[in-house]
Amino acid sequence: MTGDTSERVSFPHSGTSLYDVIEGTYSVLDNFEQIDNMKEMMKETPLVFEEQKALALQSMSLKFDLQKDFRPSAIEVVRPRRQEDREPTLWNTFNIVQENLIRGGIPKTVNPPQEGKRGYYSCYQ
Numbered sequence: 001m002t003g004d005t006s007e008r009v010s011f012p013h014s015g016t017s018l019y020d021v022i023e024g025t026y027s028v029l030d031n032f033e034q035i036d037n038m039k040e041m042m043k044e045t046p047l048v049f050e051e052q053k054a055l056a057l058q059s060m061s062l063k064f065d066l067q068k069d070f071r072p073s074a075i076e077v078v079r080p081r082r083q084e085d086r087e088p089t090l091w092n093t094f095n096i097v098q099e100n101l102i103r104g105g106i107p108k109t110v111n112p113p114q115e116g117k118r119g120y121y122s123c124y125q
Helices: 019-042 049-063 092-103
Strands: 104-108 121-124
Touching: 019 121, 049 092, 092 104
Parallel strands: none
Antiparallel strands: 104 121
């Protein structure tokens, strides 16, 4: 989510000085501020419905073959599960799409099999 702003700090189990641990901790804390700023920017960025659907389709393309797979529609993927997620911001939309694609439980209606079955997307498929 944060692109170049994330950082990994690791130390061997032995031979690490207290100074190295403290410096590594500050390095991670510096990135928390950048991540928090990114989160606030996303919360302040409103999206129109077409932008929400575009985000859903781009995210779905990582999980599904959009031309072939029996899958949920972008409209279902951006549908919030909670009242507090209804404000159409980039932050809320990002979290809604992530939750719906990871948890599943949303109707699959696009590209149904020839028998015309309707199913639900499960994260275990």
